[in-house]
Amino acid sequence: MSQKTSSQIRCVTCTAPVNIAVIKYWGKTDEKRILPTNPSLSVTLGQDELRAKTSVAVSSRFTEDRMWLNGIEQSVNSPRVQNVLKEIRRRAHKRKSGENKDDLGLAHHVHIVSENNFPTAAGLASSAAGYACLVYALSKLFEVNGEISDIARQGSGSACRSLYGGYVLWKMASKDDGSDSHAVQVQPESHWPQMRALILVVSDQKKHVGSTEGMQTTVQTSELMETRFKLVERRTEDIIKAINDRDFPTFAKITMQESNQLHAVCLDTYPPIFYMTDTSRLIVRLVHAINDILGKVKVAYTFDAGPNACLYLLEEDVPRVLSLVRHFFPASKDAGNSSFVTGLKFDEIEPSTADTSQINLPISEGAVKYIIHTKVGPGPQVLKDPKESLFTPEGKPK
Ligand code: DP6
Incomplete structure (x- = not known):
């Protein structure tokens, strides 16, 4: 899935869609874990017009985790970005226990570059597409399978719905730890072609x-x-x-x-x-x-x-x-x-x-x-063509 550049950098590039809710999420029962007060339901929009694109890379040469959004370096220290990074690494470790973790570069730092194909100033739901794309790309980089919309939820609540195409429900938690509050596809994008x-x-x-x-x-x-x-x-x-x-x-x-x-x-x-x-x-x-x-x-x-x-x-x-x-x-x-x-x-x-x-x-x-x-469009996609990568061979933004 991932590509290796000349200087031993492993990277993955993905896109993720914007979603617009028809049943609105407005209120949390748990601010830290981002658990909603009510279920919500959204429509995933086509990615030709509106999408986030994110490249993530891992390398032994990186000295710290770094992130660039729309060309500007941002701190990775925000609690939400940290929660996402920690949770992806935790699941990757769990999955790889007993195997050679160095294959995935789990001990190394990551670089993240993300951009939107629409102006952020337009006030469209850019954080949902952005966090969905980040989580999806990291899951491919570290080979984390299974449900990941609950990880995106911890970045921004509405982001969990951008992990699926079509018509998407974000369920409320029924378990005490909130772990079952994630997105499910109600119908795919092909269901209602008009x-x-x-x-x-x-x-x-x-x-x-x-x-x-x-x-x-x-x-x-x-x-x-x-x-x-x-x-x-x-x-x-x-x-x-x-x-x-x-x-x-x-x-x-x-x-x-x-x-x-x-x-x-x-x-x-x-x-x-x-x-x-x-x-x-x-x-x-x-x-x-x-x-x-x-x-x-x-x-x-x-x-x-x-x-x-x-x-x-x-x-x-x-x-x-x-x-x-x-x-x-x-x-x-x-x-x-x-x-x-x-x-x-x-x-x-x-x-x-x-x-x-x-x-x-x-x-x-x-x-x-x-x-x-x-x-109405599909969920996140992996871009296999190395030309799509947002990284230079050194792992910096192009
Ligand atoms: C009005 O997902 O941006 O778009 O979880 O605090 O990051 P946080 O909030 P966010 O809220 C979106 C609210 C909304 C309605 C919706 O998308 O359901």
């Missing part, structure tokens, strides 16, 4: 409270969370059924109600947390207006800890919805039009033909920076 996502990257990215801190304050202060806990398990069962049955209206309604409830408990947090902006709320209104006009729920929105929208819809509705989104949220005149929509070929982007007269919304030029169109 499913599409449109990510609307909103321009006014405000400085906001990070999800780790935000969910902690919500659990401590929001009384609405009690109501949420009562609802969320049933919602999870209902959305799994909708996915299994390919029942888009039910899938979409639960997705929107879940997003709304996440932002309701954020508002109920003391002091309140605001992730959605005026543009986010206009997107919500547009989606409901589209569904009203069409007389059927054809598109769903969901928002995480930021103002960007992820719209889920079926392939047949992409041209109409995209043209309406582009009508009400046209690109800024200064930005040029060429890269406003990515992930679709030029001739797949239809001109604005949809009837806009029934929708009473202002036109917000430049409020959406760009749009990413993507499908």
